[in-house]
Amino acid sequence: MKKNKESNKESGNFIVFIAISSLVLILTMGMTIVIGLYADEGKRGTFGDMFGFANALFTGLSFIGLIVTILLQRKDLNTQREELKKQTNSIHIQNFENTFFQMLNLFHSLIDNLEYDDGLNLTKGRNIFPILRSKFNEYLQEIITAENIKLQPNIPTGKRELLFSKLNVGEEHITKAYHKLYLHNRNNLGHYFRTLYHIVKLVHNTPDIDKKFYISLIRAQLSSAEQILLFYNCIHFNGQIKFKPLAEKYSLFKNIDYSLLPNVNSKFLIKQSAFGKTESKK
Structure with missing residues (x-):
């Protein structure tokens, strides 16, 4: 007009x-x-x-x-x-969106085909992620408990759970626990995070688009358990070099459920921009 x-x-x-x-x-x-x-x-x-x-x-x-x-x-x-x-x-954006949504469809198809067998039950699809998060917590507790028993061998068994809840979980503990989880679930986690990484990378490498909008669409696909596992993956050497910078740049952990992290200080193992914040630890 x-x-x-x-x-x-x-x-x-x-x-x-x-x-x-x-x-x-x-x-x-x-x-x-x-x-x-x-x-x-x-x-x-x-x-x-x-x-x-x-x-x-x-x-x-x-x-x-x-x-x-x-x-x-x-x-x-x-x-x-x-x-x-x-x-x-317009043609540029249309071509990008065709590829982007095809990759999202592939991502959902991949999730639907995931399986976790604990020997008793076979869990499929997105339902495996809460189980994997619980397994990570088990491995983390084992690692920290073993470490403290070595330092303080006289701790009664009944008090180890209480001790674990008060510990300051560090990057080394999370890395060890996630590495153990990854070794036992390499097929599921490896394929999942590689696909997710390439979708985020596609948005990152495409000029002249509303990147925040498309990243928000990606983030909306992730459940709380998936965000937590992605957080661990970015701390682990598997995602530390390539995926972690993208997570920090595009706030992939925005609206994450902090209560699912080992403790409050765990979030400071990655830049606060990953959570959509700019403030630093005091």
Whole structure:
């Protein structure tokens, strides 16, 4: 609508210019003829010079008209160029979205085919992630308990659970526990995180798109247990180099359930930008 108004305005300006030029032309010719007819015989010799003045004026007006025409054509070309650019951007976004949503469909298909067999029950699909998170907690508790028994061998068995809840879980503990979880579930976790990483990487590497919007769509696909496991994966050497920077850049842990982390200080093992925050640890 705005472009139509601008185009109408330019057309109106051009018509006004033509009208004014025509009026000047008629007035000049009329004045020249009147002066030529009513001048005395001694001044008739200058009559041709007046036509020469009129010719010069008309030539000047023609030149100005040519310039206006060129300017209008250039404006028209710029408009066409902008339209072409918009069409190109539209095709670019359409091609990206085709690939993006195909990869999301592949991701969901992968999740539907996941299986976890504990020897008693076979769990399928997204339901395996709460189980894997619980297994991680078991491994983490075993590691920390064993470490503290080594340091304090006289701790009664009944107090080990209480001791574990008060411990400050560090990066080394999480890395060891996740590594054990990964070794026992390599097929599920490896395929899952590789696919998720490439979807995030696709958004990261594609220019001229609303990256925050598409990342929010990715984040919306993740359950609470999946976000927690992704957090551990980014701390582990599997995802520390490539996936962790993307998680921090695009706030992949925004709205994460902190109660599922080993303790409050665990979140400081990664930049707070990963949680959609800018503040640092005090």
